[in-house]
Amino acid sequence: MAMGSALVAILASVAALGQAAVVGRQYAVAVDKIGTQEDIFRFLGGAGPYFSFPFDNGIPEQTPDCCKLMQVQLFARHGERFPTKKKGNKILETYYKLANYTGTFNESLSFLNDDYEFFVRDPEYYEEETTLKNSLNPLNPYTGERDAQRHSQNFLALYKNLLNETSSFAVFTSNSKRCHDTAQFFIDGLGNDYNVSLQVIDEAPSSGANSLTPRYGCANFSESENDGYVRTYSREYLSNLAKRLNIENKGLNLTNSDAENLFFWCAYELNVRGYSDICSIFTEEELIHFSYQDDLESYYENGNGNSLGAVAGSILFNASVELLKQSDDLEQKAWLSFTHDSDLINYIAAVGLFDNGVKLNTSYVPFRDHVYRKSWIAPQGARIYTQKFSCYNQSYVRYVVNDAVIPIESCSSGPGFSCPLEQFYDYAESRLSDINFSDKCGKIIATNATSLTFYWDYKTRNYNASLVKK
Ligand SMILES: *[C@@H]1O[C@H](CO)[C@@H](O)[C@H](O)[C@H]1NC(C)=O
Ligand SMILES: *[C@@H]1O[C@H](CO)[C@@H](O)[C@H](O)[C@H]1NC(C)=O
Ligand SMILES: *[C@@H]1O[C@H](CO)[C@@H](O)[C@H](O)[C@H]1NC(C)=O
Numbered sequence: 001m002a003m004g005s006a007l008v009a010i011l012a013s014v015a016a017l018g019q020a021a022v023v024g025r026q027y028a029v030a031v032d033k034i035g036t037q038e039d040i041f042r043f044l045g046g047a048g049p050y051f052s053f054p055f056d057n058g059i060p061e062q063t064p065d066c067c068k069l070m071q072v073q074l075f076a077r078h079g080e081r082f083p084t085k086k087k088g089n090k091i092l093e094t095y096y097k098l099a100n101y102t103g104t105f106n107e108s109l110s111f112l113n114d115d116y117e118f119f120v121r122d123p124e125y126y127e128e129e130t131t132l133k134n135s136l137n138p139l140n141p142y143t144g145e146r147d148a149q150r151h152s153q154n155f156l157a158l159y160k161n162l163l164n165e166t167s168s169f170a171v172f173t174s175n176s177k178r179c180h181d182t183a184q185f186f187i188d189g190l191g192n193d194y195n196v197s198l199q200v201i202d203e204a205p206s207s208g209a210n211s212l213t214p215r216y217g218c219a220n221f222s223e224s225e226n227d228g229y230v231r232t233y234s235r236e237y238l239s240n241l242a243k244r245l246n247i248e249n250k251g252l253n254l255t256n257s258d259a260e261n262l263f264f265w266c267a268y269e270l271n272v273r274g275y276s277d278i279c280s281i282f283t284e285e286e287l288i289h290f291s292y293q294d295d296l297e298s299y300y301e302n303g304n305g306n307s308l309g310a311v312a313g314s315i316l317f318n319a320s321v322e323l324l325k326q327s328d329d330l331e332q333k334a335w336l337s338f339t340h341d342s343d344l345i346n347y348i349a350a351v352g353l354f355d356n357g358v359k360l361n362t363s364y365v366p367f368r369d370h371v372y373r374k375s376w377i378a379p380q381g382a383r384i385y386t387q388k389f390s391c392y393n394q395s396y397v398r399y400v401v402n403d404a405v406i407p408i409e410s411c412s413s414g415p416g417f418s419c420p421l422e423q424f425y426d427y428a429e430s431r432l433s434d435i436n437f438s439d440k441c442g443k444i445i446a447t448n449a450t451s452l453t454f455y456w457d458y459k460t461r462n463y464n465a466s467l468v469k470k
C-alpha cells in the first residue's frame with residue numbers, strides 16, 4: 001500500500017517537474033559521458049559501482065610461475081544495486097525539495113532544469129540488484145548483472161582449471177534476493193559447461209553460526225555500539241556543501257542531511273543510469289570527508305572497531321581455514337559464497353588484513369596510516385579470494401581483494417608474497433583461539449548451530465531458504 005502511493009508520488013513529481021521546466025528540455029545522458037566518472041567511485045563509501053583495489057603493490061594476481069593452484073575460495077558482496085528502501089526514501093526527500101524549487105537552477109544543479117527523471121522509477125526496485133531490465137540506460141556498464149558476468153569471466157580466466165575436476169559443484173548465497181541474484185548472474189556467466197547447485201542459506205538469527213551472515217545469530221552483536229563516537233566526526237563539509245548550493249540557488253534550503261543524501265544519490269544513480277550529474281557537484285575535499293566518514297562508520301559498526309566485529313567474522317574465517325586444511329580430500333576445489341558487505345567486513349576483521357592496531361580517529365583523517373578504507377575493501381560487487389597453491393612440495397596461502405594481492409603483513413615470505421601453509425595455520429590459530437563465538441555472543445544464539453556446517457552438509461540438507469528483499 002505504502003509502496004503504491006510512493007510510486008504515484010514519484011510519477012506525479014516527475015510530471016510536475018516536467019511542467020515546471022517550462023521549455024522542458026529532455027534529460028538524457030550522452031553516451032560519451034558514460035565511463036568518465038570512475039575516478040570518484042573510491043570515494044563513494046562502497047555504494048557506487050565496483051572498482052579494483054586502487055593500490056595493488058604490483059604483485060600479479062595469477063598463481064606464481066611453477067606453482068599449482070590447489071583451492072580457491074571466494075567471499076563476494078552482491079553487485080551494484082538500488083538504494084535500500086530506507087536510504088531511497090531519504091534521497092527522495094531531498095529530491096522532492098529540489099523538485100519543488102520554483103526558481104531556475106544555477107551552476108552544478110542546472111541539469112535539473114532539464115526534464116530530469118528521478119533514477120528510481122518504481123519503489124519496488126529498492127533493495128534490488130540493478131539489471132539490464134530495470135536500469136534506466138541500456139548502455140549502463142555498471143549494473144550488478146553485467147558486473148557479475150564480467151566477474152565470472154575473470155574467474156574462469158584465473159581459476160578454470162580448478163573447475164575442471166568437478167563439473168558439478170555447489171555455490172552458496174545468503175537468501176537476500178540481491179545476493180542470490182548476483183550468484184545466479186555469476187553462475188549464468190560461467191556458461192553451459194558446469195552443473196551448479198545454488199545453496200541458499202537463511203539469514204535468520206535461527207541459523208546461528210551456520211550462516212553467511214553470522215552477525216544475525218550473535219545476540220550481543222550491536223552495529224550501533226560506537227555511534228556516539230562516530231557522530232563526533234565533523235559535519236562541516238556537509239554544511240559547506242549545503243551552503244554553497246543554497247547560495248548558488250536563492251531560496252533553496254538544503255540541510256546537512258540533504259547534503260549527505262546527495263552523495264548516495266550520486267552513487268546509486270551511477271548503478272542505475274551509468275552516469276550521474278549529481279556526482280559533479282562535490283569538491284575533492286568533500287569527497288574525501290564523505291569517504292572517511294564512511295570508513296569510520298564501517299570500521300566501528302562491523303570492523304575491528306566493533307567489539308564483536310572479528311567475533312562475528314570468526315565463523316567464516318574458521319570455516320575457510322577448515323576448507324584449506326581439507327583441500328586434498330574435498331572433491332570441490334572452488335568454494336564460492338555470496339553475501340553482504342557487512343559480513344565481508346566482519347570476515348576481514350577476523351583475518352586482520354587491514355588492521356594496523358590503531359583505532360580510526362574522528363578528530364582527523366589519518367592520511368599517513370590510512371589502511372582501512374571501506375570502499376576499497378567492499379564496494380558493490382566486492383570479491384575476496386583466498387588462494388591456496390603448491391610450489392614444489394610446499395603449499396602457500398594468500399588473499400586477493402578486489403583483484404589486488406594483499407599480503408598478510410607478518411607472513412609473506414612465499415612466492416608472490418604468500419604465506420607458507422604451516423605459518424598460515426599458526427597465524428589463523430593466533431587470531432581465532434581467543435574467540436568463542438557462543439560465549440561472546442550470549443545465550444540467545446541458536447544452540448543447534450554453533451559452527452558453520454553448510455559447506456560440508458549441503459548435499460544432504462540442500463539449503464533452499466525463501467528469498468527475502470533486504
Ligand atoms: C513536493 O514535495 C512533496 C513532498 O514534500 C511531494 O509530494 C511532491 O510531489 C513534490 N513536488 C514535486 C513537483 O516533486
Ligand atoms: C581440463 O583437464 C584436462 C585433463 O586434465 C585438460 O586436458 C584440459 O586442458 C583442462 N581444461 C581446462 C580448460 O583447463
Ligand atoms: C548435477 O548436479 C546434481 C547435484 O547437484 C546431480 O544430482 C546431477 O546428477 C548433476 N547432473 C549432471 C548432468 O551432472
Ligand SMILES: *[C@@H]1O[C@H](CO)[C@@H](O)[C@H](O)[C@H]1NC(C)=O
Binds near residue numbers: 103104105106249251
Ligand atoms: C543564479 O546566479 C545568478 C548570478 O550568478 C544570480 O543573478 C541569480 O539570482 C541566481 N539565481 C538564483 C535562482 O539564485
Ligand SMILES: *[C@@H]1O[C@H](CO)[C@@H](O)[C@H](O)[C@H]1NC(C)=O
Binds near residue numbers: 253
Ligand atoms: C530552512 O530550513 C530550516 C529547517 O527546516 C528552517 O528552520 C529555516 O527557517 C529555513 N530557511 C528558509 C530560508 O526557508
Ligand SMILES: *[C@@H]1O[C@H](CO)[C@@H](O)[C@H](O)[C@H]1NC(C)=O
Binds near residue numbers: 359360361362363
Ligand atoms: C584521537 O586523537 C585524539 C587527538 O590526537 C586523541 O586524544 C584521542 O585519544 C584519539 N581517539 C581515539 C579513539 O583514538
Ligand SMILES: *[C@@H]1O[C@H](CO)[C@@H](O)[C@H](O)[C@H]1NC(C)=O
Binds near residue numbers: 392393
Ligand atoms: C617432494 O617430496 C618427495 C617425497 O616427499 C620427494 O621425493 C621429492 O624429491 C620432493 N620434490 C621436491 C621438488 O622437493
Ligand SMILES: *[C@@H]1O[C@H](CO)[C@@H](O)[C@H](O)[C@H]1NC(C)=O
Binds near residue numbers: 436437438439
Ligand atoms: C565456548 O563457550 C561455551 C559457552 O560458554 C562453552 O560451552 C564451550 O565449551 C566453549 N567452547 C570452547 C571451545 O571453549
Ligand SMILES: *[C@@H]1O[C@H](CO)[C@@H](O)[C@H](O)[C@H]1NC(C)=O
Binds near residue numbers: 439441
Ligand atoms: C553477551 O551477552 C551475555 C548475556 O546474554 C553477557 O553475559 C555477556 O557478558 C555478553 N558478552 C559480551 C562480550 O558482550
Ligand SMILES: *[C@@H]1O[C@H](CO)[C@@H](O)[C@H](O)[C@H]1NC(C)=O
Binds near residue numbers: 206207210448449
Ligand atoms: C535450529 O533450530 C531452529 C528453531 O527450531 C530452526 O529454525 C533451525 O533451522 C535449526 N537450525 C539448524 C542448523 O538445525
Ligand SMILES: *[C@@H]1O[C@H](CO)[C@@H](O)[C@H](O)[C@H]1NC(C)=O
Binds near residue numbers: 319322437450452
Ligand atoms: C571451527 O571449525 C571446526 C572444524 O570445522 C569446527 O569443529 C569448529 O566448531 C569451528 N568453530 C567455530 C567457532 O566455528
Ligand SMILES: *[C@@H]1O[C@H](CO)[C@@H](O)[C@H](O)[C@H]1NC(C)=O
Binds near residue numbers: 464465466
Ligand atoms: C526446501 O526443500 C524442502 C525439502 O525438499 C521443502 O520441504 C521446502 O518446502 C523447500 N523450501 C523452499 C522455500 O523451497
